[in-house]
Amino acid sequence: EAGVTQSPTHLIKTRGQQATLRCSPISGHTSVYWYQQALGLGLQFLLWYDEGEERNRGNFPPRFSGRQFPNYSSELNVNALELEDSALYLCASSLSRPGTQYFGPGTRLLVL
Amino acid sequence: EDKVVQSPLSLVVHEGDTVTLNCSYEVTNFRSLLWYKQEKKAPTFLFMLTSSGIEKKSGRLSSILDKKELSSILNITATQTGDSAIYLCALEYGNKLVFGAGTILRVKS
Numbered sequence: 001e002a003g004v005t006q007s008p009t010h011l012i013k014t015r016g017q018q019a020t021l022r023c024s025p026i027s028g029h030t031s032v033y034w035y036q037q038a039l040g041l042g043l044q045f046l047l048w049y050d051e052g053e054e055r056n057r058g059n060f061p062p063r064f065s066g067r068q069f070p071n072y073s074s075e076l077n078v079n080a081l082e083l084e085d086s087a088l089y090l091c092a093s094s095l096s097r098p099g100t101q102y103f104g105p106g107t108r109l110l111v112l
Numbered sequence: 113e114d115k116v117v118q119s120p121l122s123l124v125v126h127e128g129d130t131v132t133l134n135c136s137y138e139v140t141n142f143r144s145l146l147w148y149k150q151e152k153k154a155p156t157f158l159f160m161l162t163s164s165g166i167e168k169k170s171g172r173l174s175s176i177l178d179k180k181e182l183s184s185i186l187n188i189t190a191t192q193t194g195d196s197a198i199y200l201c202a203l204e205y206g207n208k209l210v211f212g213a214g215t216i217l218r219v220k221s
Contacts, residue, residue, distance in 0.1 A: 004154075033209070042213040043155070043200065056207040088153065100146065101209060103154040 002027065004093050004104035012110045013081050021076040021107045025093030031055075032074040033094070033101055034066060038087040046089075049074055081111045115139055116212035118201050124218045125191055133186040133215045135201030142205035145184050147175055150198040150214070158186070158199075191219045 005024045013019050025032050034046040045058040049068035063079040072093075078085055088108050092101035119134045135145070144162045148155035159168045164179035172191075177184045188195055198214040 035211075043202075043209075043211040045208045045210065048208060058208070090154065100157055100160055102157060103148075106153040 004091055004102055006089075006091050006104040006107050008107060009105065010108050010110070012112065014112050015081055015083060017081050017111075019078045019081060019085075019109055021078075021089050021091075021109070022073065023076070023091030023093075023104060024073045025091075026102055029093035029095055029102075030072055031094045032068055032072065033092045034074070034076045035090045035092065036060075036087045037090060037106075038084070043090065047076065078109075083111050085109060086111045115210050116201055116203050118199075118212035118215050120215060121213070122216040122218070124220060126220050127192060129191050129219075130187065130189045131191060131217060133188075133199050133201075133217070134183060135185070135212055136181075136183040137203050138182065139203060139205055140179075140182070142203045144204045145177055146202045146204065146209065147184075147186050148200040148202065150200055151196075155200055188217075191217075193219050193221050195219050 007022045031050040033048050035043040036046055037043050046060055047066050048056040052068050066076040068074045088106045090103050090106045092103045094101045116137050125131055144160050146160050147158040149158055159175045161177040164177050167174055167176045172189045175186045196219045198216050200211050200214045202209040202211045
């Protein structure tokens with residue numbers, strides 16, 4: 001069974017640009033979660049999508065947004081990039097409730 | 113606001129040692145507590161704990177939840193260099209997982 005996949009693995013952008021990160025959940029999982037892990041910090045919850053709807057949102061500004069497609073894959077968009085957005089962005093999926101989540105390998109975003 | 117606090121922040125041990133990692137939390141109305149191991153990028157699931165006092169075991173790893181003390185411990189016996197990783201504790205509540213900052217474990221050969 002294929003795990004959670006994310007693309008790209010690395011992304012380099014400059015301040016003010018937009019970044020788009022992609023995630024494909026484990027087959028059969030309907031929920032997708034996004035986390036930010038900045039250097040030296042724990043995982044910070046960003047967004048939770050389930051059945052195409054945004055179910056919950058962490059304490060991040062509106063320039064962090066996303067969506068979930070009918071095939072349950074998801075995109076995370078970060079607009080007006082700032083230097084402090086440099087981090088590892090992890091996507092996870094689960095069957096429904098947040099409980100046991102399975103993580104993808106992450107996208108490392110560097111903002112110059 | 114630190115709702116999930118892990119200790120120690122980092123730990124260096126020798127192969128064969130036994131380690132105990134701690135996770136304490138503030139909320140009481142959570143659904144479950146989870147432990148993950150993060151080596152390079154993707155955290156991998158270890159345990160989910162929902163009931164107090166019931167130990168979960170997987171090989172050399174075990175974990176237990178103490179709802180009275182608002183804490184959980186993760187034990188690793190006979191440590192190996194492959195156990196070197198960041199160990200993350202997370203609480204499931206409010207339709208999300210809230211993670212602690214993690215414990216960095218380094219096992220020296």
